[in-house]
Amino acid sequence: xxxxxxxxxxxxxxxxxxxxxxxxxxxxxxxxxxxxxxxxxxxxxxxxxxxxxxxxxxxxxxxxxxxxxxxxxxxxxxxxxxxxxxxxxxxxxxxxxxxxxxxxxxxxxxxxxxxxxxxxxxxxxxxxxxxxxxxxxxxxxxxxxxxxxxxxxxxxxxxxxxxxxxxxxxxxxxxxxxxxxxxxxxxxxxxxxxxxxxxxxxxxxxxxxxxxxxxxxxxxxxxxxxxxxxxxxxxxxxxxxxxxxxxxxxxxxxxxxxxxxxxxxxxxxxxxxxxxxxxxxxxxxxxxxxxxxxxxxxxxxxxxxxxxxxx
Amino acid sequence: xxxxxxxxxxxxxxxxxxxxxxxxxxxxxxxxxxxxxxxxxxxxxxxxxxxxxxxxxxxxxxxxxxxxxxxxxxxxxxxxxxxxxxxxxxxxxxxxxxxxxxxxxxxxxxxxxxxxxxxxxxxxxxxxxxxxxxxxxxxxxxxxxxxxxxxxxxxxxxxxxxxxxxxxxxxxxxxxxxxxxxxxxxxxxxxxxxxxxxxxxxxxxxxxxxxxxxxxxxxxxxxxxxxxxxxxxxxxxxxxxxxxxxxxxxxxxxxx
Numbered sequence: 100x101x102x103x104x105x106x107x108x109x110x111x112x113x114x115x116x117x118x119x120x121x122x123x124x125x126x127x128x129x130x131x132x133x134x135x136x137x138x139x140x141x142x143x144x145x146x147x148x149x150x151x152x153x154x155x156x157x158x159x160x161x162x163x164x165x166x167x168x169x170x171x172x173x174x175x176x177x178x179x180x181x182x183x184x185x186x187x188x189x190x191x192x193x194x195x196x197x198x199x200x201x202x203x204x205x206x207x208x209x210x211x212x213x214x215x216x217x218x219x220x221x222x223x224x225x226x227x228x229x230x231x232x233x234x235x236x237x238x239x240x241x242x243x244x245x246x247x248x249x250x251x252x253x254x255x256x257x258x259x260x261x262x263x264x265x266x267x268x269x270x271x272x273x274x275x276x277x278x279x280x281x282x283x284x285x286x287x288x289x290x291x292x293x294x295x296x297x298x299x300x301x302x303x304x305x306x307x308x309x310x311x312x313x314x315x316x317x318x319x320x321x322x323x324x325x326x327x328x329x330x331x332x333x334x335x336x337x338x339x340x341x342x343x344x345x346x347x348x349x350x351x352x353x354x355x356x357x358x359x360x361x362x363x364x365x366x367x368x369x370x371x372x373x374x375x376x377x378x379x380x381x382x383x384x385x386x387x388x389x390x391x392x393x394x395x396x397x398x399x400x401x402x403x404x405x406x407x408x409x410x
Numbered sequence: 411x412x413x414x415x416x417x418x419x420x421x422x423x424x425x426x427x428x429x430x431x432x433x434x435x436x437x438x439x440x441x442x443x444x445x446x447x448x449x450x451x452x453x454x455x456x457x458x459x460x461x462x463x464x465x466x467x468x469x470x471x472x473x474x475x476x477x478x479x480x481x482x483x484x485x486x487x488x489x490x491x492x493x494x495x496x497x498x499x500x501x502x503x504x505x506x507x508x509x510x511x512x513x514x515x516x517x518x519x520x521x522x523x524x525x526x527x528x529x530x531x532x533x534x535x536x537x538x539x540x541x542x543x544x545x546x547x548x549x550x551x552x553x554x555x556x557x558x559x560x561x562x563x564x565x566x567x568x569x570x571x572x573x574x575x576x577x578x579x580x581x582x583x584x585x586x587x588x589x590x591x592x593x594x595x596x597x598x599x600x601x602x603x604x605x606x607x608x609x610x611x612x613x614x615x616x617x618x619x620x621x622x623x624x625x626x627x628x629x630x631x632x633x634x635x636x637x638x639x640x641x642x643x644x645x646x647x648x649x650x651x652x653x654x655x656x657x658x659x660x661x662x663x664x665x666x
Binding site for chain 2: 115150153154155156157174175176178179181183185187189190191192193194198201202203204205206207208209210211250
C-alpha cells in the first residue's frame with residue numbers, strides 16, 4: 100500500500116452471527132496527518148469498522164493496514180500505532196484517574212516512571228490533573244470523556260480514533276476539546292473522528308467518508324463535498340415588522356414571522372441583490388445567519404439517495 | 411517487544427494486587443475470620459474429642475487442608491471476579507486494544523490470583539500457628555504445591571469468567587463444584603477412613619491430590635503417592651493453561 104497512508108481498508112467485510120452484514124466491502128485510505136471524519140446514521144457500520152481496526156471485532160474478510168502494518172501479520176505493531184477513544188465509558192469506575200492512565204501506558208510498554216511524566220502532561224493538557232486521585236465514577240460526563248482521550252494518548256499513538264468523543268458534552272467543553280484535537284493534529288497525529296455533530300466534522304475535518312448501511316457512499320475532501328451544495332438558505336432578522344412578504348424579484352423568500360425572512364440564494368449569486376431590494380423598500384436587516392448546517396443537508400441527501408438506490 | 415511484554419505483565423499484576431488490596435475487607439479479612447472459626451470449632455472443640463488422626467493431633471491434621479482450602483478459593487474467586495468485572499464493565503478492552511499477547515494477559519491475571527491466594531494462605535498459616543505448632547517436613551514441596559495449586563485454580567477462575575454472562579455464573583462453580591470437592595477432598599479426614607468404594611470415588615477428585623501432597627509436605631505422610639499427586643497437579647495446570655489460551659486467543663466471550 101502507498102507510503103504516507105495512516106490507514107488503509109481493502110474490501111473490508113463483517114457479517115455477525117445471525118447473518119447481519121454490518122460492513123459490506125469498504126475500501127478507504129486515510130492519509131498520514133489527516134483529520135478525517137467518518138459519518139453515518141446510527142447502525143450504519145461506523146463502530147463495527149472502528150472495532151475491526153482496533154481489533155475488538157473480528158473481520159469476516161478484507162484487509163486492514165495501519166501505517167503499513169497488516170493487522171493479520173503485524174497485529175502488535177499495528178496496535179502500537181493506534182489510540183482508541185471509544186463511544187462508551189470503558190474504564191474501571193473504581194480506579195483513580197492516575198491509575199487508569201498509568202496502567203494503560205504500561206500495557207503499551209511505557210515504563211512506570213515515564214508513564215507518570217506523560218500522565219502529568221496529558222492530564223494537565225486536558226484539565227484533569229487536579230482530579231488525578233479521584234475515582235473515575237466521581238467524575239462528570241465531560242471529565243470522563245477527557246479521561247478517555249488522555250488514556251488513548253498515553254502511548255503517544257500516530258493514529259487517534261475517536262468514536263463520538265463529544266457526545267453529551269456541553270458547548271464550552273466541546274470547543275476546548277476541538278482546540279485540543281486540532282493542536283495534536285497539527286503536531287502530526289492523524290485523527291479519525293466519528294460524530295453526530297456535523298458542525299463538528301465541518302469545523303475540524305479536512306476529509307470525510309460517509310458510511311450508510313455498511314457501504315462507503317462518499318469519500319472526498321470536506322471542501323469538495325460542500326461545493327456540491329448549489330443553494331444556501333439565509334435567515335434575516337428585520338428591523339421593521341412586515342405584514343406581508345416583501346417583493347424580491349427572482350429570489351425565493353418566505354416570511355416566517357413579521358420580523359424574520361428566509362431567502363434561498365444560489366451559490367453563484369451575490370447577496371447584494373437581496374440587500375438592495377430590501378433597502379429600496381425601506382427595510383433594514385439587523386442580522387443574518389445560515390438556516391441549517393450545510394453539511395447536514397448534504398449528509399441527509401447522500402443517505403436518502405443511498406436508501407433510494409437500495410430500495 | 412520482550413521489554414514491552416514484561417512491562418505490560420507487571421502493569422496487569424500491579425493493577426490486580428491494587429484491586430484486591432483496595433477491597434481487603436472483602437478479600438483478605440473473611441478467610442482469616444472463617445479459618446479462625448474452623449480452628450476453634452473443628453480443631454479445638456470437636457478435634458479434642460476425635461483424638462489423633464494419621465498419628466498427629468486432629469488440629470495438626472486439618473491445618474494443611476484448611477490453608478490449602480483458602481488458597482484454592484481465593485485464587486479462583488480473585489481471577490473469576492476480576493476478569494468477569496473487566497469484561498462486564500468493558501475495561502478489558504483496555505487490554506484487548508493494546509499490543510499485549512494473550513499469554514501475557516492470561517499470565518498477568520493468573521499472577522494476580524496467585525498473589526491473593528498465597529497472601530491469604532500466609533494469613534491462614536499465621537492464624538493456624540496460634541492453635542498448633544506447624545513443622546514443615548518438606549518445605550520445598552509445600553511451596554511448589556501451594557504455588558501450582560494456586561496457578562491451577564486461578565486458571566480455572568479465568569476460564570469460568572470467560573464463559574460467564576452474568577455475576578451468577580461466577581458463583582455457580584465455586585458454590586456447586588469447588589466447595590463440595592474441597593470438603594470431600596480430605597481436608598477434615600484421612601482417606602484411609604473411607605470404605606474402598608468411596609476411596610475409589612475420591613480418587614476422581616483432583617483436590618484430593620493437592621491436599622494430600624500439601625499435607626505430606628507438612629506432616630510427612632500421605633494417603634496417595636506424592637509422585638502421582640504432583641503429576642495430577644502439573645497435568646491439570648498444563649491442561650487448563652491450554653484451554654484458557656485457546657479461549658482467549660479465539661476471543662470467545664471477549665470479541666464479537
